[in-house]
Amino acid sequence: MKISIAMVEDDERVRRSMARAIEASGRMQLVYQTDQAGQALLWMHDYMSQPPHVWLVDLGLPDGNGLDVIKAASHHCPDSQIMVVSMFGDEAKVLDSIAAGATGYLLKGQGDEDLIEHIDDMLDGGSPISPMIARQLLLRMKASRSFVRATDGATGQSPPPLTEREQMVLQLIARGYSYDEVATEAALSPNTVRHHIKNIYSKLSVHSKNEAIFEATRRGWIRMD
Template sequence: MRRARPAARAYTAGMEPISVLIVEDDERFRVAFATSVAEAADMRLAGTAGDLAPGLRLLREQRPDVLLVDLGLPSGSGVELIRYANDHLPQTDVMVVSVFGDEPHVMASLEAGATGYLLKDAQAADLTEQIRTLRAGGSPISPVIARQLLLRLTPQSAPVVDEALLSPQERQVLTLSAKGFSFEEIARMLEVSRHTVMTYVKRSYRKLQVHSKTEAIYEARKLGLVRD
């Protein structure tokens, strides 16, 4: 669950600068973002990292006001950093800056605790203004992403649930996975081997025509096959 945000404060002269940590694996973007932040009088660059491990270390050490994070990092997803900040750093606002604009990535980021989401087609010169907006209590979101969210909220006819699409075991594994249990934990709970659980998972992916756990859970929820 996303934490409640602290009350916003407008920046005025004499206040501490906004500390910003950047986790981005593309050096061109990392340098551009860092330069933009470093040149802003009301901001301080808390550090930069190109992957999860150094990003998490800096996040713990610096406890920044704002975390700018990409999703597609070399060793995993930036969602892990978003979730850590949401769980342990209530003063840190998180904004995703990514090339991924599809709904599964967007929803995974927002559910983990991000309060801003920009696509990398945005101008780097606008970044500092977006950071100020984020820190003042706003939620900067690229127009394409905002449209997706609005369409998601538009009332639609209830889907016709084809429960035969997934077997009871496949639905059970996805339901437990959606609740945050690992595949090893699910195997112990169902008293089956991890290999059996992974067989259910792979069958679910194939039937739902997806390639990841996040996409599978999203599609299964949309079809009414998994309920929270």
Template sequence: MKQALVVEDLAEVRDWLADIARSVFPEIEVHAVGRVDEALAVLATRRFDLALVDLGLPDASGIAVVRALHQRDPQCLAVVVTIYDDDEHLFPALQAGAFGYLLKEQPREALAAQLLRIANGEPPLSPPIARRVLSWFGQARAPVPLVPLAGEPEGARLTERETEVLQRVAKGYTLPEIAQQLGLSRHTVASYIKQIYRKLDVSSRAEATLEAARRGLVQ
């Protein structure tokens, strides 16, 4: 591994992923960006051996980056690193050409261990994702449609986990406190907060609190 691309819009999480990549592959040079359009621009001029790609990016779905990598440079190993563990994100990513799929909620050591599997030609998959894939192929189901290149509209419907995070944000808990209460890493909670703000079209804790109150999550 000589060149790696990290696509993640949260600076703290972006640095965290870049640091993990360097710890696993000491000789690797990491190029990090925060948007899909920036990633596509870089791909037009450079080649990469590894890419760590978030899905919830501000201008489009990270699946657009995975698909572009697969089409332009099939030798590059695109690994999704996300908070989403549902079929609607997992299978479109795999269909687009993702080599692996990791969940941010795992400790740093677990993520590093999964990436080390690449040296043996094994796809890095978080255990819950591996079980979901096996379960999927063990049942007869309709294929999941690919996410369009333009991105995926998310609307304002929150998942159960996002609702839990929003409620704690509205109650004034800090990011580390929320992480401790929910048994998640601070990077995972930061990603949830990012998605919540994007879905609700808010940009501050005060606005998020008002929306939480409107939904009856706080009094």
């Protein structure tokens, strides 16, 4: 069964680009698209036969706020994953989107291949965030030391170290390799790479590749060459 995707995006160029990427993946299917928040809410309430696996939602819509769509999708489609794709990258909008139910946040302008990889990452349990936004959030967490407390725990115990293979996978990811490129370089299947990534997230108590890279680097487990 293909991964079903609903898209709420008012920029026609962006909408067409994402639709092409979804179709080209061969594993995903665009089951609904609109440029209006109201139409998305109407479809969700009255016409949706079954919830999509993924929602791609813009925030700035001509008839309303994408946050309303995110809140409704989070309520009516609790098993769906919600990805914001927006030109707005300020911290307030990111945090509001996460509070509303989004599990990923991408800035517009990323490549089509990146979009598909980020959707896969989100469905595998990650929370993909554009690097610029992730850096803002990480700097804020680093300043308050809440990130260190969250990963070390109240007892001060460190998480279990990464295995040699997990370190290799994360090192390649840190160098900008895609999952498929990591699989080729490490002679692994893409599914095995995703399995390693999920284990890394669990060990480091993080939810995205950027957080994993930050924390593993801080601990000296990988190098940023």
